[in-house]
Amino acid sequence: MEINSNVKSRLQFPAFYLFFIMYGAQTGVGIMGVPKYIFKEAKQDSWISILLAYILLITIVSVMLVILKQYENADIFGIQVDIFGKWIGKLFGTIYILYFFFTLLSILLNYIEVIKVYLFPTISSFSMGLLFIILIIYCVLGGIRTIVGLTFFFVILSSWILFPLYDPITRMDWDHFVPMFHATVPELLKGTKATTYSITGFELLFVIYPFIQNKEKIKLPLFLGLGYTIISILIVTVISIGYFSPLDLADIDWATLNLFKNVSYSFIERLDNLIIFEWMMVILPNLVLHMWGMTYGMKRLYKISQKTTLYTASIITLIFISFIKHDKDVTMLTDSIAQIGFWLLFVYPLILLPIVLVKKKMRRPRAEVKK
Amino acid sequence: MRKRFRSNKQSDNVFPIAIDELKQLVQDNFPNNPDLAFSIYHHNGKKMAVFFISYMVENDKIEKYILGPSLTMEKEWSTQTLLNEIPLSVGKTSTSIEDVLYGLLLGKVFIYIEQEKEIIEYILLNKEKRSLEKAETESLVLGPKIAFTESLITNLNIIRWRIRSTDLVLEEIMVGKSIKREVRMIYMKSIANETDVNTMRQRLLDLDVDEVEDSAVLSQYIEDSSSNLFPQFDTTELPDRFTYAITKGKVGLLLENSPSGIIAPASLFSFLESTEDLYMRWQTGSFLRLARFLAMFFSMIVTPTYVAVITYHFEIIPTQLLLSVGESRASVPFPPLIEALLIEFMLELLREAGARLPTKVGQTMGIVGGIVIGQAAVQAGITSNILIIVAAMSSLASFTAPSYLLGTTVRLIRFPLILLSGILGFIGLMFGICLLIIHLLRLTSLGTPYLAPLYPLSLQDFNNVFYRLPFNMENNRAKFNRPKDLVRYSAKEARKKQDIDE
Numbered sequence: 001m002e003i004n005s006n007v008k009s010r011l012q013f014p015a016f017y018l019f020f021i022m023y024g025a026q027t028g029v030g031i032m033g034v035p036k037y038i039f040k041e042a043k044q045d046s047w048i049s050i051l052l053a054y055i056l057l058i059t060i061v062s063v064m065l066v067i068l069k070q071y072e073n074a075d076i077f078g079i080q081v082d083i084f085g086k087w088i089g090k091l092f093g094t095i096y097i098l099y100f101f102f103t104l105l106s107i108l109l110n111y112i113e114v115i116k117v118y119l120f121p122t123i124s125s126f127s128m129g130l131l132f133i134i135l136i137i138y139c140v141l142g143g144i145r146t147i148v149g150l151t152f153f154f155v156i157l158s159s160w161i162l163f164p165l166y167d168p169i170t171r172m173d174w175d176h177f178v179p180m181f182h183a184t185v186p187e188l189l190k191g192t193k194a195t196t197y198s199i200t201g202f203e204l205l206f207v208i209y210p211f212i213q214n215k216e217k218i219k220l221p222l223f224l225g226l227g228y229t230i231i232s233i234l235i236v237t238v239i240s241i242g243y244f245s246p247l248d249l250a251d252i253d254w255a256t257l258n259l260f261k262n263v264s265y266s267f268i269e270r271l272d273n274l275i276i277f278e279w280m281m282v283i284l285p286n287l288v289l290h291m292w293g294m295t296y297g298m299k300r301l302y303k304i305s306q307k308t309t310l311y312t313a314s315i316i317t318l319i320f321i322s323f324i325k326h327d328k329d330v331t332m333l334t335d336s337i338a339q340i341g342f343w344l345l346f347v348y349p350l351i352l353l354p355i356v357l358v359k360k361k362m363r364r365p366r367a368e369v370k371k
Numbered sequence: 372m373r374k375r376f377r378s379n380k381q382s383d384n385v386f387p388i389a390i391d392e393l394k395q396l397v398q399d400n401f402p403n404n405p406d407l408a409f410s411i412y413h414h415n416g417k418k419m420a421v422f423f424i425s426y427m428v429e430n431d432k433i434e435k436y437i438l439g440p441s442l443t444m445e446k447e448w449s450t451q452t453l454l455n456e457i458p459l460s461v462g463k464t465s466t467s468i469e470d471v472l473y474g475l476l477l478g479k480v481f482i483y484i485e486q487e488k489e490i491i492e493y494i495l496l497n498k499e500k501r502s503l504e505k506a507e508t509e510s511l512v513l514g515p516k517i518a519f520t521e522s523l524i525t526n527l528n529i530i531r532w533r534i535r536s537t538d539l540v541l542e543e544i545m546v547g548k549s550i551k552r553e554v555r556m557i558y559m560k561s562i563a564n565e566t567d568v569n570t571m572r573q574r575l576l577d578l579d580v581d582e583v584e585d586s587a588v589l590s591q592y593i594e595d596s597s598s599n600l601f602p603q604f605d606t607t608e609l610p611d612r613f614t615y616a617i618t619k620g621k622v623g624l625l626l627e628n629s630p631s632g633i634i635a636p637a638s639l640f641s642f643l644e645s646t647e648d649l650y651m652r653w654q655t656g657s658f659l660r661l662a663r664f665l666a667m668f669f670s671m672i673v674t675p676t677y678v679a680v681i682t683y684h685f686e687i688i689p690t691q692l693l694l695s696v697g698e699s700r701a702s703v704p705f706p707p708l709i710e711a712l713l714i715e716f717m718l719e720l721l722r723e724a725g726a727r728l729p730t731k732v733g734q735t736m737g738i739v740g741g742i743v744i745g746q747a748a749v750q751a752g753i754t755s756n757i758l759i760i761v762a763a764m765s766s767l768a769s770f771t772a773p774s775y776l777l778g779t780t781v782r783l784i785r786f787p788l789i790l791l792s793g794i795l796g797f798i799g800l801m802f803g804i805c806l807l808i809i810h811l812l813r814l815t816s817l818g819t820p821y822l823a824p825l826y827p828l829s830l831q832d833f834n835n836v837f838y839r840l841p842f843n844m845e846n847n848r849a850k851f852n853r854p855k856d857l858v859r860y861s862a863k864e865a866r867k868k869q870d871i872d873e
Contacts, residue, residue: 013827014827016828115798119796120683120796120798128798131795131798131802134802134806135802135805135806135809138806138809138810139809139812142809142812142813145812145820146809146812146813149812149820149822149826150808150809150812152826152828153808153812153825153826154805154808264689265689266689267689267692268687268688268689269686269687269688269689269690270686270687271687273684273686273687273797274687274797277797277798277800277801278801280798280801280802280805281801281805284805
């Protein structure tokens, strides 16, 4: 297996689209319910936790960039094989692919659950899953260009969702934020950890990096994209804290969706219903990017054609969706994905970095000796 | 292929030949053809044959300029003297019998003097055609009204007069294996993108079909993907629209016997452009263009939204409106899905009948249909008032597309969307819209992305696609056409301001 992936230049896209890819990959079902989880840990100081999460995010992504820059044009699959050897490297690569798969599954399951709870209690999970799988397959078959295009379009088309929030803002009670700086440091950090599930998705940078045309301009769109995600989470959490009573918020699943309940206009009532459908556009980039990461990873690691992986993974996803029925199981799956994600995405790169650097140091003298 | 080549070579060596033999040869190749005029003349001991297909040529000219001078001439007949004496400018000599036989079909007149090595040909074609008329399918309020006709020569004439530049290339390519037809590929040499021109030429040359019926058929043969809904090449009958696209660096195709030209590459948005936007003031032009975009979107989603809302999501309708909707639907026995499909189908029928019927009857049909659908359908309790308004709105909106092809596509898309909304409510509608967007993202036209300049995003190309800036700010050609020469004029000079009293 080659460590560097030689991507054809016609498949590459400008770094500018990373803004949309990052936001599209990070924002999904997590943001629908995140205020509750952060609030449980950090109470009225949740906003500090989120800012801390941004610092953490920037650190991790910078570490990832440093790792990627040690190679010419490699992705995580190639790097791991280079560092740990063929067997362990492929094993780690497979873990990434499995992580992508279960993330995709948990996103789908969570969204279907929202649909069931809010709108159609009797709709079958299978048919909902099928709709999404058709969209995913059709999009991934179009290749990376279509996927980036979809992410770009849907991020723009769904960006209006935040605007109706001006209504809950006018009804907020700012007293809910005092006393400020009340939470202890461990509580804040726990809040940060609760945020992590909603900001996963940036790991796709590890996979998509070789496809970027102008890598020298990567930083601005990348960090702006991450910033946009954090700002959305921040807005939603701050409004939730002010809007709901502190006693209730800890019990409200999908607090974000409930914020829209009171928004109504003379020509449209119950905007929240529309928002839930519009959320389809929010999660689709998420699903498509993860599916693509999976298929591309399988091609890199085992030389299995992307179409085979695409169809197989789709069928397995459908089977899982039809069998996981109880919200208890969905929550369990999401929690464990969040746990694994924390270790895999936030801790593992920090371990990988010194190894990559040491290995590079060791290799350089040897290469010079050879000359 | 090789066999054919050899036979070609053999037949090249027919001349010199006796006139009787030549007559036999020609008649063998046109069996049972009473229109083949083959006459033999004698003069000073020389024999001359003149032959042509009578209705393909201008008979007056033959008598006046070929037979007259040659029969009265003093000198001895030979190929050279005849070419010299006959007062027509298009004389040529030929030695191949294949050319002769094919030339007869093109309206050529052949003169052969016995035992000469060459045959003389004059092109005197007489092609029946209609005169130039006003555009029928794409009508304009402002601007030139002239439309292409079926005659390629006339169309080329119009284009040459519109673009009087040596830069304009009108490349000739023959398509069709058994019935050949002439296609002209038209582009500006110094502006059009080389790759586009080559791709287009290659596609035309590679075309392996018996015949091409019309330019609409040709565009389907050479488009990027035939399995999708949207037209990938723009077809137009307006010379001004055609030449406008060519001067902007696109490639145009004109097919013999077809009154519409093809423009490539096209994007989704180029189907919504009308040259009229240019003739208007820029504010109005921009407004109308944006209105057309909204109309397309509206046309697609407004009826499906009605179906979804009334079937599953009536809670999003405000109470006041819900009351009147409920009132108007109270007497309707069908579910909204059937109701909407019925009305939409009826509207489609009305449109189709209007297009097929002769003009005079067509108008009556429209009025009758309008009254039946509008008033009687509601009173009979088949549909609700509100749906009539919604359906009329969506069908009106679909007619605003300057391109008839896109308009029909939009109307077609509505039906699956209505079905999806009727079955799954807003989930189905969202699914349909997402699928449509993915579909559009995957499309290309001559290798150019279909959604350009939106994706890949190029902000400076938004001008002239989504809105129109005043002319002094349009100093660049659109980048997504990848023209060789991007700059139209220097922006600096255009921006130069004059002082007072200068």
